[in-house]
Amino acid sequence: MESQDCDFSPLKLKVKEGLQQISNELIHNINSIDNEDHCLLSHFEQIKERFLRIEALAAFFYLNCYLSSYTEKYMDISICVEHLSKKRHGALIVVERKDPLDAILHSGIPIGATLTHSLLESLFYPGNPLHDGAVLIKNNMIVSATNVLPLSTSSSGGKKLGTRHRSALGLTERSDALVIVVSEETGKCSFALNGNLYPMTLEAP
Structure with a gap:
């Protein structure tokens, strides 16, 4: 793209x-x-x-x-993350960029649907059988759900991180993927890129 x-x-x-x-x-x-x-x-x-x-x-x-460089649905992703954050629904969203991810993540259940914020949000609804693991997005499509990502082995500056955050860092240490994390405990959001984690304040432009 x-x-x-x-x-x-x-x-x-x-x-x-x-x-x-x-x-x-x-x-x-x-x-x-x-x-x-x-x-x-x-x-x-x-x-x-x-x-x-x-x-x-x-x-x-x-x-x-x-996001805007790799998907036209970047605002759908932002809206979804904002809704998940307010509801404190944990989420792990992977956006594939240049590096193919097939050999790095453990593939989950195929979705193959056009990305919308409501569909993406529904995948992480508690009780949904697809809410565990990561959702993979490529271009404007939701490719799959329940993907398992490699865990980071770094100490991340001594901070104690949960599984979602360690998974986000682990994948971005091995690829150029961008991974968004929503904490189930706090509702706080961050994204990982190139092995670094960046906390975010959600405020739509």
């Missing part, structure tokens, strides 16, 4: 505005540091928290950029 022009202007603008606000605060703190009566420690914590929020928003922006 040909790469599409990545232009999610409203979302990009929010990331830029957030970074500019943080930049302004840093400049203000630099100018205030000579005032010994003004302690900056609490400001550092606030800036760190705001930066993490901007980082998560930027991750959602880049997720849509990456």
